[in-house]
Amino acid sequence: MAMDDFPIWRRPRHYMDVPDAHDHVHWVELFFDLIHVVTIFVLGNYLSHQLDWSGFLVFTGLYLAIFYAWADNSVYNSLYISTDMAHRATMAVQIVTMVIIAAAIPDVTGKGWVYFALGYALNRALTAHMYWRARAVSGEACPMAREQGRNFFLLAALFAISAFVPKPLAFWVFGAGVVMIQLQYMLPRIGTLRYARFVPRLGHISERFGLLMLIMLGEGFFKLVVTLADKGIYKVEAGTLVNVVMGGLSLFALAWIYFDSAGNAKPKSRDNGVLVAYWLAHIAILWSAVVMGVALAGEVYVGFWEPYPTGYGALGTVGLAVFLASLWILQHLVADRDRTCHYHSGGVLLFGIALALLVLVIHPFVPSIVGNALWGLALFSQIGVPVYRGLRDLRRGPISDAVR
Template sequence: MPLERHPMWRAPQHHMDVENAHDHVHWIELFYDLIHVVIIFLLGNFLSDHLNLAGFTVFAGIFIAVWFAWADSSVFNSLYVSTDVKHRLLMSSQIVTAMVMAASIPHILDKGWLYFALAYAVNRFITGYLFYRTNRLGVEETVLASKVSRNFFLLAIVFAISAFLPKPFNFGLFALGIISIQLLYMLPKVGILECSRFVPRLGHMAERFALLLLIVVGEGFFKLVITLSEKGVYKVNPEIFANFIFGGFAVFVLCWIYFDFVGNGKPKNTKKWTLVSWWIAHLFLMLAAVMVGVALAGEVKVGFWQPYPLKYAAVGCAGLALYLASLLWIQCTIETRIAHRFATPNIRLFGIALAIGTFFIVPYVPALVGNLLWGTALISQIAIPVTRGYLVLSKEEQLADESEIKSH
């Protein structure tokens, strides 16, 4: 085999220029996702330690920044099939920057900010270089790679400057940089989305979203297990143990309703605003999943008859409502599935309304009642569609059998 055809030395190629380019995620991308397990866990810890409006704002802002860094790198890997040695070394460098970002999160409000912002700037610079490299190698003959690389190089400078500014100017400049990234994608006429070759492998991106969703939702298990282990599993009473089991089941259902109704779903078309909606809806879905995971740690802090901790309830109810709203949003942007016949918008709206209503009831009722209401909002999202689907599809199957018998 000629050396340039071997994956270890083959130059990056736009997927449109590759015959039979597959949508499967490469192991390098999976390994890059692995560091986000730590980032999400530490972000959840940060929110647990700062359960107030200011703390939530910082948590949400950092989550969005980290998510966009992950997503921009994923877009490159979706556009360009790149597996050579240099690409692997660049991806390993991005993993290191993510490690530094993760380690900075517990102290991000003070001395940790310098390290987070500088690591983020280097991460953005590496993403820019990935695109620049394709342009330099002649892989991309249009302006796509040069435009993207220029944008990320300039924004890397902005993020680096924010590392040295005093509060609140550091956060303000950093936020401006995050907003600018998205505008540079979406602005009419000059945005990257206007480039004809900016067509990621939609199946590949759908799989990346699904894999990250597993990581994000799975953090709920971390919170529950670590909280219980710190208390001592042998010390808790049966009520707390029952709450713990309920929390684990809730985490499972969050994944269930995603994968049955929207997981690995491709957008219904390639129109700009369909792709943007699909993209942003996944961001809010994952933000909500982390909120729910943090809130479920409260299950181990209370028995049946005390009110559920109010701050945890606020995060959990708002998180579930946002999760279901984002799920509905994604459902509207992807290709229609059989399951969509039964998971109707009214069911999603019922869950959203009940999740919000539960928050106002929680302070006045035992945790057992709060869990029952919140659990109904969640479990109804799978119980009702599955029940309806079974009844309707069974009836349709019976009618089809009867029709076949009559035709003979």
């Protein structure tokens, strides 16, 4: 029996060179995804303690950096089937870098910065190493892997330099590196999107996005529970407990809406424009999921009659509007769009967006029971209207006829 018959000895191969390549997520990738539960939880805590414009901007910058750390790994694993011992060891060290990154977030603008930047630099260097191995081990004829390896090594050096540059210049250097991560894929003529082989397995990447969405929304549950536990569940009034219950149901509803509308659905084509839009829309919708998870923790601090905390309220309303707008874009980008949009139409999404923005304006001036009711109407209408339409068509005749 050949050594390549065993996953731990099987060399990295581009999925286009594997006749029986499948889209399923490997256990090593799933473990890597789960580590981001901690990272996103700590990132959400940072935002909840920095509810001002400065904290919001730092949070968004950190979110993008952490998203790319996850996404670049996901793209590599979607392009190359790597299961050997060397790859597992590399992934293990990359997981440890996420531990360092997460631990540095609470004081990232102070003494934690050096640890964050160096941890991130090592993370990027390990991604470069994966591509370099694919070039050397698999006999990859296309220069794509070599180019990606070079790009990430250079980016790792830039992030390492930012650890020792005086602040605030260090933040600008690091931010430039984060922007360059995106540009090295997408720049015309020199970005790696120009390669015909730079097309991830569509089912694999959509499944990874779905798993990350569950992680982001799960972080919201952690935040809600920890906030309530820290305050003391026995100390809060009945109105607060009702708010907390509705907050938990809202997080479940967000997952319901995403997966019924676009989650786990493959992009409708391999066209670069479709893939780029699908990618950017997921950056936005995942950001909104984290933001709403933080905002719903504000339910612990109010009963029925006082206004919802302004900072939390702004995050929740803007987050919901961005979530629904991103979902509308994704519905136009995924395969089998007619089925996903038949009941959950653009008009329903537009209603939710408009109502969320209305709550953004009025929530500081009305009791939280009013703001929560309107926000909940914006959210739960995204389930109620499609269910109503489906039941209406079911009474009229077979669902298959209605969908057609």
